[in-house]
Amino acid sequence: MSPLLNVTTHSFTDCKAQAAALAERIAGHLREGIDQRGSAALAVSGGSTPKDLFARLSREALDWSRVHITLVDERWVPDTDERSNARLVKATLLQNAASAAQFVPLYTGAESPEAGLAEANARIDALPHPFDAVVLGMGDDGHTASFFPGGDHLAEALDLDGQTRVLPMRAPGAGEPRITLSLPAVLDTRALYLLVTGATKRDVLADARLGLGAAQHYPVRSVLSQTRAPLAVYWCP
Numbered sequence: 001m002s003p004l005l006n007v008t009t010h011s012f013t014d015c016k017a018q019a020a021a022l023a024e025r026i027a028g029h030l031r032e033g034i035d036q037r038g039s040a041a042l043a044v045s046g047g048s049t050p051k052d053l054f055a056r057l058s059r060e061a062l063d064w065s066r067v068h069i070t071l072v073d074e075r076w077v078p079d080t081d082e083r084s085n086a087r088l089v090k091a092t093l094l095q096n097a098a099s100a101a102q103f104v105p106l107y108t109g110a111e112s113p114e115a116g117l118a119e120a121n122a123r124i125d126a127l128p129h130p131f132d133a134v135v136l137g138m139g140d141d142g143h144t145a146s147f148f149p150g151g152d153h154l155a156e157a158l159d160l161d162g163q164t165r166v167l168p169m170r171a172p173g174a175g176e177p178r179i180t181l182s183l184p185a186v187l188d189t190r191a192l193y194l195l196v197t198g199a200t201k202r203d204v205l206a207d208a209r210l211g212l213g214a215a216q217h218y219p220v221r222s223v224l225s226q227t228r229a230p231l232a233v234y235w236c237p
């Protein structure tokens, strides 16, 4: 299959409608996971984009007590920190019906992501695999998950044959040290979504797909060009 045929794009004129549509899709995947194996697993990105999605998803009717929710990546800060993705998930997704879900954080409280790595890997290894759904975001620099341009473990994280599901990441544009699922871990899912908003990200994504100039090095290209998991892009202005 040609890599870009592996990507479908769903464009919305209204971001609330985008959030509602994707929440419905994800809820469907979680119900299927519960039906098929008794439990479901969802990995989500942090950042600011998924707030509306999380609010909608938290109200979906399903047996949330059978759902494990983890993060695609995390900033190495405690969940009391405003930069914490766990904090965002707790405040916006683990609410309403979804408050019964089991949250599996990547941050362990260790000194550094390197020191917490073994425990974070064990937590992710213990989840049901494949994930029922993974929701990625994207930065204006073409990063997704914590696959940052210039990241110290970028090549290892993007290695499709890599065996480690979780890796530390430090990069000039990342702010604090990070921990991230690897590309093979992200792609080990029954459904893969990339949630993007705004004209700038639309243009970054278009450049990444074409791979022209600097965009050739955008890490998000690794998700656009793979054939392991079909990718659905959800965009709104």
Ligand SMILES: O=C(O)[C@H](O)[C@@H](O)[C@H](O)[C@H](O)COP(=O)(O)O
Binding pocket: 045, 046, 047, 048, 049, 050, 072, 073, 074, 075, 085, 136, 137, 138, 139, 143, 144, 145, 146
């Ligand atoms: O912790 C993080 O930073 C993320 O998980 C990251 O990959 C995010 O999805 C993008 O940076 C987009 O962030 P925004 O939604 O804030 O633009």
